[in-house]
Amino acid sequence: MYSRIKNIPAPEGTLVATPQRVFLVSLVMLAVSYAVYAQAIFASDQLNLPQGPPVGGDFVAFWGSARAVLDGLAADIYQPAAYEAYLMENAMPRERFGLTWQYPPTYYFFILPLALLPFMPGYLLWTGGTFAMFLATMRGSLKLPWTGVLLIAAIPVCFNAVITGQNGFLTATLLVVAAAMPDKRPILAGICAGLLTFKPQLGVLLPFAYLAGGCWRAFFTAGVTAVLLFAASVGAFGWETWEAFLHGIAGVGDGVSRSIYPLQKMPTVFAALAKSGVPREAAMALQLVSLIAAIGLVSWTWRRIRDTEMRAAILCACVFLCTPYAYYYEMTILVFPAVVLVRRAMQSGLMKLEEAGLIALWALPIFLPGLSKYAGAQLWLATVLILLALLIRRALPELMPEARQAGNVTA
DSSP states (O other): OHHHHHTSOOOTTOSSOOHHHHHHHHHHHHHHHHHHHHHHHHTOBTTBOTTSSBTTTTHHHHHHHHHHHHTTOTTGGGSHHHHHHHHHHHSSOOSOOOOOOOOOGGGHHHHGGGGGSOHHHHHHHHHHHHHHHHHHHHHHHHTOOHHHHHHHHTSHHHHHHHHHTOSHHHHHHHHHHHHHOTTTSHHHHHHHHHHGGGSGGGSTHHHHHHHHHTOHHHHHHHHHHHHHHHHHHHHHHOHHHHHHHHHHHHHHHHHHHTTOSOGGGOOSHHHHHHHTTOOHHHHHHHHHHHHHHHHHHHHHHHHHOOOHHHHHHHHHHHGGGTOSOOOGGGGGGGHHHHHHHHHHHHHHOOOTTHHHHHHHHHHHHHHHHHHHHHSSSOOHHHHHHHHHHHHHHHHHHHHOGGGGGGSSSOO
16 A cells, blocks of 8 residues: 555645655554554543543433433433433443433434444444445545545544544535535435434535535435425424424523533634634624625535535535534534545645645644633634635636636646
């Protein structure tokens, strides 16, 4: 494999990140990060890590909720006190979990198989299975060689998704298919968009993109899928479960506006501004402005250009500008647009400062969980804005053909 990497020429303009260096750094990162986490799991006390959280982080919520559904408590666990009591009785021994259940009843279809497994096998199956699905999607949608898949697996944002036990790989997979394939495979894209409604804040841009791009089959398939999924959840879990969810989710919106959730873990405009001391009302107003701007940019992109990879990449990069509520483990969504940028650099050379931006996108997530907690500003959003700026600059010749004549828009 390394012999193949050695034969890949560095993109024109490379100063540091030659293919050989990237490959070696990625191998070291892959080996060290997962070895350290494996050691922490083996050193855990009754599935509680030495640092305090459970093994797999938030996975305990998925596993516990799946078991609660089989116990006939699908509606009850939307009450925080009832949910905490259920986890205390059925999950690993802890003084406190402090978790709430915020997913719609449609998400139960995704997690129910976990109830059939003990905790640790369930965590390994969930994380390993969704990770493999994500890597397969990246390879298939971008026609990557296996070496490219290995490099993606070593990206720090993927490691963050593994240790949190969350659904970052699942949501990224659904969004990438929905954004990258509405022209080639519209039915599959629409189904994935409809399934993504279990986290609707991540799919806000898809209907606007489909409408702007004339992707009617994907648009209507997404609507039908969402309706059928909703109807199936009502039939399986009862309308009272939806009532409990709607009552519980109202508290989440209020909690976000009052900044009671960990802002240092949220790569959103609201979180960045509120963490920097901007009044909550002003931060939320600017979040709305960001949403409108993201819808406008994606609609313009999907109307003006036919490069399906680039317009899907811009959509993915804009996701975190749309919602005040998202977490860093969902930044696996940004892997697709980052790889698109790297492919363009390999084909036509690096643009000015592009190499530095790509290195920052790769490396910053290693440090941001700690830095964003103790710094006076929220730093996750910086990675989103860097990526989006690099993508827009790459897309300018097609978005604004007149910009070609202005110079400095090509490598």
